[in-house]
Amino acid sequence: MTPTVAPIDFRSNAAAAVQDSLLRAALRNATDTFAAKRAQAAACVPLEELREAASGIRSEVLGNLSSYLDRFIERASRAGAQVHRAADSAAARETIFSILKQHRVDKVVKAKSMVSEEIHLNDYLIANGIRVVETDLGEYIIQLASEQPSHIIVPAIHKDRRQVGRLFAEKLSCEYSEDPAQLTKVAQQTLRREFLSAAAGISGANFAVAESGSVVLFTNEGNGRMCTTLPRLHIVVLSIEKIIPSLADLPTFIRLLPRSATGQAITSYLSVITGPRKLGDRTGAEELHIVFVDNGRSSIVAGEYRDMLKCIRCGACLNACPVYRTVGGHVYGATYPGPMGIILSVLLEGMAKAHPLLDATTLCGACGEVCPVKVPLPDLLRRLRERRVEEGFTPAIERAGIAAFGRAASLGGLFTLGRSMARVLWPLMEKLIDPQTLGRLPKPAERSFQRRVR
Amino acid sequence: MRVQLFATCLVDTFYPQTGEAMVKLLRHFGVDARTPRGQTCCGKPADSGGYVRESREAARHFLSVFGANGDPIVTPSGSCASMVKNHYPHLFKNDPGLRQKAEDVGSRIFELTQFLVHVCKAHETGFKGKGRITYHASCQLIRELLVREEPVMLLRSMQGVEFVPMPDAERCCGFGGIFMGKQPEISMAMADEKLDSILRTGADTVTGCDHGCLMNIADAVKRRGADVRVTHIAAVLAEGLP
Known part of the structure; x- marks a missing residue:
């Protein structure tokens, strides 16, 4: 039996950080300044050639x-x-x-x-x-x-x-x-x-x-x-x-x-x-x-996440990350925050503890663009999300919802039916989906596009 | 020319008017846009969540619906186009047959503005419009499909429209698919910041190429009671057809 490890409560930590206006102003100023300076400095060198070379050296x-x-x-x-x-x-x-x-x-x-x-x-x-x-x-x-x-x-x-x-x-x-x-x-x-x-x-x-x-x-x-x-x-x-x-x-x-x-x-x-x-x-x-x-x-170097170890700890991915910019580094509850930190934390501290950090990304890809050694950060984040699902660390209700989605998406008729019934199904969805999120979604249209063009 | 229209699940369910605008636009350029029956969702929500099995189910269905003929596929979403083009081959990396099919279908899919500019030369049309418009660049559109110039070319080409670039237009709005549901606090904070950028332009309309982002931005607008219209670029352009 593996001992139970408490997962990092990223969401609660982040919810508190979002309310801290001093913190957010400090983060905005700093990350904006660094990102702007980085862009300026990067424009003075053959950046792509250097990234390619650096990536090659690190891989070697x-x-x-x-x-x-x-x-x-x-x-x-x-x-x-x-x-x-x-x-x-x-x-x-x-x-x-x-x-x-x-x-x-x-x-x-x-x-x-x-x-x-x-x-x-x-x-x-x-x-x-x-x-x-x-x-x-x-x-x-x-x-x-x-x-x-x-x-x-x-x-x-x-x-x-x-x-x-x-x-x-x-x-x-x-x-x-x-x-x-x-x-x-x-x-x-x-x-x-x-x-x-x-x-x-x-x-x-x-x-x-x-x-x-x-x-x-x-x-x-x-x-x-x-x-x-x-x-x-x-x-x-x-x-x-x-x-x-x-x-x-x-x-x-x-x-x-x-x-x-x-x-x-x-x-x-x-x-x-x-x-x-x-x-x-x-x-x-x-x-x-x-x-x-x-x-x-x-063991990381011997496995499929080796590329993460190309990282030279420059912090550019933190400054580019819109999530880091919004909540700062403490909420990650780990040594390394930001995009590189999510990946390293899962690899170093284990999925059981660090899996909630995999929600700390919109997969927007900004980190991958700035990495000087071309660590495929968005790709590694996606692969770790896949591993998280394989290892059963996502909530049961999410798994059930996605399973239903998968079945519906592979059956055109049912999915269309499901959607045109959405107004009928809405009260049920209200029970299943977080009310805060539900309130942010628009109501389904009376007649779906596919019915309109038919 | 004939194309297959992939409406996307969001347009089909929530924003049918965007689908209609797209049909109108494509017709104007002499394109016969057909909407294959049985189309559902590209599988992106499952894929970005890490659910490989369910993404494969959706992808297999997509490939059977849109792989039935060799016509190009046009879709009003950078994120869905990239899912098909960039992520399907990875989903079927251990299945040579489906991988081949995914690559074939992926090579024929276009995000709407990509198709309008490169195939229809729509930026030379002289769309008409009015007011100040700003534009949010969605993440997969710019970073995975590498479509950066096309939407801006189209908007800049509109007569009577003042196009105002948005500060940090390329910063994520906080939608992120299931991110919106799993991290609502951060998602809303990011959307609020995006709205600040929008308001700074003084634009009366914000547009974009992905309804996921626009939905998230529209929610920020609603919560603040801001006076900005949030609308898909297909609608902006269709309204401005000469």
Whole structure:
């Protein structure tokens, strides 16, 4: 027997979010801005060629993932990094904690990492007595507010500057301000002290280069570079699919990732870290650990949803999604929101828990249009809906209704009869269909089109 | 020229006047539009819900009704046209016979504005009309059928009509088939936002190529008591025939 898992209550979460006018204004502003900037930045490059190339590189890696991983591990080790592989979240947390414990670390500074959210790293470290300080401004805001990120690259997208101002005033005992520059300054001053006194830094990685054993980070605030160079210990946590074959492949992603994510031609900082600090290096951690998280990805890569792992976490599909734009990321009740999040959540967390997220799409296809690596998002969403039906996770009344529809649609006479009888059947439909929805439908015409043309 | 008219279940049941407008339009261009008996639904509602068996039942029936002769098929819906053209072959991927038939029928199906522009050259006709009209681009029409220009060409060609492009015309209205029923809160919020965009144009009429979206938009109009006419492009054009 599989244990019963409570499904995510997406509809209730969303119904509440729809009523939150502050949230919706913040989402509208942010997603509109990012989408417009993305479109502008994308117009300056041969986008289709780049997408094709990037998609090809990602497919090549996923088709031979274990050999690329082996090569990365060999090269990174040769460069002096210590590479670890964790089969699941618990193993990843353990691995990271034991490295920290070995170094008697009591505080870590963290650069933004979604996979660290996926493995619930912070809670674990904190429960084990380690102070964790998020240093990405958005993540810092979220940490102060004791919330989860609601966007994979703009974690505090759901907050406006007044909410941030009040939060800072309360938590940091500073004067209230709603000026973003002033708020940033406050965060900078507080965080600088943390950087200088932290014994370890934890970061994610955007890519891992198999040929050179390097990890690559795209960042904007400088905090990433501080986390990876100031403390003497640096731990990189990343999921296994982040590999690219060689540094020669990097320019394609340099041109695509920032453009797709924030509409920038390039991020302010681009770090390529190959091993720990060597003799003669002026910066860099003295000890570098790289922790690969699998968490089910090995089996995803072997199955029919492999293409999802091409994802480079740019967030463009979130910004393009009309549902995400309307309700934000928290309502998904999962680590990754938006179109890519629906698919990843079902694959990583299981159908039983995540199936309601498959209703969080109109299948409008906007996500597929903007994906820089051509993940067939609408197609994957549709296929997962099919799997959801196969596995019996749709409501009985819906199944019965669709079964009746299928029979009627395959029998011309009955379907026509059914429709011309709709006025008679209407009272019955009122019992079957959600009254809110029924009220939004027009009444059937007196005489159907087919009867009129006869 | 002879074509087969696929009215769609929505037009047949709720909007027969759109079907009549389409017949009138096609006749004007000398097209003999016939409505094959026994036609039902393309199966899209089941397909987008993930119900493969029921979509196949509907698709098999569609193929038997419209595959009986080799005439082109014209339908007033981007979503239904795309269902037949793009999704039927996938439904029958393990059945070479039906897959072949699906591909054959799919190659002959046209969304109405596609047919009007490419076959009838209707944008060179000089439709007449009045008022300000704006247009909502439906998702499957633009992203699956790749019909972006045709409806706009037709509307822009209308004499006496001021065509006003809608901001974010390509953003989903929140219909999404069963989405409308399963996520009514989000669906209505999205339709309300679509209505905001419509009102921003100052148009007195909003039109489109899919009754699913138009039904959802009409509901937003009704709930707000807004003064905008929501009507299918077939009706707009048929009224403006010279």
